[in-house]
Amino acid sequence: MSGDLGDLGRFAEPSLLILVSLSDKPRHGYAIMTDVEELSGMPLGPGTLYAALARLEARRLIEALPAEDRRRPYRITAAGAQALRTQLVGIESVVRAGLTRLDGPADV
Amino acid sequence: MHRLARAILSLYPTAWRERYRGEVEDLLRRRRLRPSDVADLLRGALDAQLHPQARPVLQLAVPASGPVPVSAMVTKPAFGMVESASLSLISRRSFLRRMLGAGVGLLSLEFLGGTVAFLWPGPAEGMGAEYSVGTLGEINARFPEWAHGTPMEFRPAQAFLVNVPAAKALALGEVADVTEPAADQLLALWRKCPHLGCMIPQVCESRSRFQCYCHSSTYNILGEKLERGPAQRGMDRFPVRIDEGVVIVDTRELISGPPKGVVTFRDSHPQDEGCS
Numbered sequence: 001m002s003g004d005l006g007d008l009g010r011f012a013e014p015s016l017l018i019l020v021s022l023s024d025k026p027r028h029g030y031a032i033m034t035d036v037e038e039l040s041g042m043p044l045g046p047g048t049l050y051a052a053l054a055r056l057e058a059r060r061l062i063e064a065l066p067a068e069d070r071r072r073p074y075r076i077t078a079a080g081a082q083a084l085r086t087q088l089v090g091i092e093s094v095v096r097a098g099l100t101r102l103d104g105p106a107d108v
Numbered sequence: 109m110h111r112l113a114r115a116i117l118s119l120y121p122t123a124w125r126e127r128y129r130g131e132v133e134d135l136l137r138r139r140r141l142r143p144s145d146v147a148d149l150l151r152g153a154l155d156a157q158l159h160p161q162a163r164p165v166l167q168l169a170v171p172a173s174g175p176v177p178v179s180a181m182v183t184k185p186a187f188g189m190v191e192s193a194s195l196s197l198i199s200r201r202s203f204l205r206r207m208l209g210a211g212v213g214l215l216s217l218e219f220l221g222g223t224v225a226f227l228w229p230g231p232a233e234g235m236g237a238e239y240s241v242g243t244l245g246e247i248n249a250r251f252p253e254w255a256h257g258t259p260m261e262f263r264p265a266q267a268f269l270v271n272v273p274a275a276k277a278l279a280l281g282e283v284a285d286v287t288e289p290a291a292d293q294l295l296a297l298w299r300k301c302p303h304l305g306c307m308i309p310q311v312c313e314s315r316s317r318f319q320c321y322c323h324s325s326t327y328n329i330l331g332e333k334l335e336r337g338p339a340q341r342g343m344d345r346f347p348v349r350i351d352e353g354v355v356i357v358d359t360r361e362l363i364s365g366p367p368k369g370v371v372t373f374r375d376s377h378p379q380d381e382g383c384s
Contacts, residue, residue, distance in 0.1 A: 030135045045145050046113075046135055047152020050128055054156070070130045 005087055014044060014052040019061065019076060019084040026065055026075040029053070056080065109141040116146065119153040121198045157203055239264045241355040248287050255287045259297070259311060259329065265357045267346060268310070268318075268331075270295040275329045279316040279375035291350040296357045297331040298346060302365055303339035312383035316375060318343065319383040326382045328375055333368045335380040341365040 005012045005019075014036070021027060021035040029049060036044045053074065056062045061080035065073045076084070113136050117129055139145065198206075241247060241262055247269070251260045257278025259268035272293040277284030286293075297318075299308045306322035311329055318327040325337025332342040342365030347358045366372075371379070 029131050030138050033135065033139070043142075043144065045148025045152070046132055046139070047145075047148040047150065047155070049135075050132060051152045051155045054124070054128075067131070070134045072131045 005083065008052070008055055011048070011052045011055055014048050015056055015061075016084070016087055017044070018049070018052055018056060019080055019087075022062060022074055022076040023081065023084060026073040028068075028071040028073045030071070032074070109143075109146065110136060113141055113146055113149055116149045116153060119150070120156050121203075123198075124156045157198070235266075235359050237359055239357045239359065240351075241269060241357060243353045244288050244350075244355065247355065255285050257284055257286075257316070257329070261310060262296070262357065265296060265346060265359050266299050266307075267296040267357060267359075268299060269348070269355070269357070270297060270330065272330065275316075276373055279329045279373075281376055291348065294348040294350075294355065295330060296346040296348045297343045298362065300344070301325055301339060302341050302344055303337070308343065315377045315381065315383055317377075317383055324382050328371065328373055330373050332366055332371045332373065334371065336382045339368070341367050342370070 005015050008015050017036045017040055018032055020039060021032050027035060029046075032053075033044050033046070033049055036049075053062070057064065057074075059079075060077055061083055062074045063077050065075055114133065117125065117132060120129075136145075239262070242250070247260065248255055251258075254260045254269075254271050255274055257271065257274040257276070259270045259275060262269050271286055271289050272295060273289060274284045274286040277286075300306075301308050301320040301322065303320065303323055303325050306320050308318050308320050308327075311318055316329050317334065318329070318331065319325070320337065320339070323338050325339035326334045327339075327343050328334055330342075331345060333339055344365050345363050347361055347363065349356050349358070
């Protein structure tokens with residue numbers, strides 16, 4: 001069970017976005033897809049979506065709920081929420097540092 | 109596009125299909141698929157085959173009543189996990205064999221496609237094609253003089269379309285109005301002079317005969333060689349027919365003009381005169 005999304009390679013970013021998408025409520029595949037596309041403005045292909053879902057599920061960061069009418073909702077697990085929080089805090093510190101340096105005094 | 113996407117789903121490992129196929133198919137049905145989605149599915153298939161660690165573990169959680177807030181989940185461990193029995197996965201060997209088979213199949217398909225495309229008749233143009241001139245109504249509208257006997261120049265086939273009864277009347281100095289000749293009353297005379305291949309101009313007004321610019325070979329309005337000029341036969345012609353009301357000139361077949369001296373129609377002028 002790994003909390004680090006960095007070793008997911010090209011699935012790291014989709015995985016992060018999927019976790020964000022699942023952070024308020026469980027969603028099924030199509031809902032995740034449209035939500036992520038709305039969040040990031042980038043298209044998310046079905047192959048990438050399910051490759052990332054399979055990895056997240058294998059790491060117990062998300063879990064599947066019983067299917068309703070062929071659609072299976074996914075729910076973020078406690079470990080997933082923890083991993084997401086860690087990632088977001090990490091990103092946030094980078095964001096804050098970048099913005100601070102941009103706005104800071106130009107003299108060196 | 110959807111059919112292609114569904115076909116790609118069969119390239120995924122069996123275990124993956126058992127677990128995800130239904131929901132992915134449902135997703136594909138809702139989405140307007142783009143070519144990039146299909147390519148993405150294909151990449152996903154390759155990924156699923158190559159990365160066994162990414163293979164799904166079937167684990168179903170007991171559904172929670174309503175959405176669970178993130179804060180609660182951080183502290184509350186997931187519960188009710190059910191590990192499934194080991195799933196039958198495709199072996200490396202059979203995967204490689206399948207990929208080889210797919211590769212060979214794709215190659216032979218390409219080869220077959222290329223061969224068929226090569227042998228397929230291309231869009232025919234120029235000499236050797238069938239041309240539709242139009243319906244008789246369209247021809248009369250485009251060239252009203254045709255009903256009174258003047259041959260109509262039809263450039264695509266490099267031919268004069270002759271309305272035989274009207275043309276005969278014109279050459280005899282009579283007034284005719286034949287708007288609907290039968291198919292066997294039509295001639296498509298090739299404009300290339302059978303002597304040395306010069307382009308034969310429209311019939312002259314003075315005698316309603318064809319006369320070649322180059323050596324004055326002279327033909328009556330039906331393309332039959334008269335006495336003047338060196339050509340040894342009448343103007344060559346193409347088969348003409350009327351298909352469902354449309355006049356068709358078939359330039360795939362060239363019919364030699366009648367030999368010099370065979371003249372079935374005499375106009376009102378001396379046989380040894382040209383146009384001037």
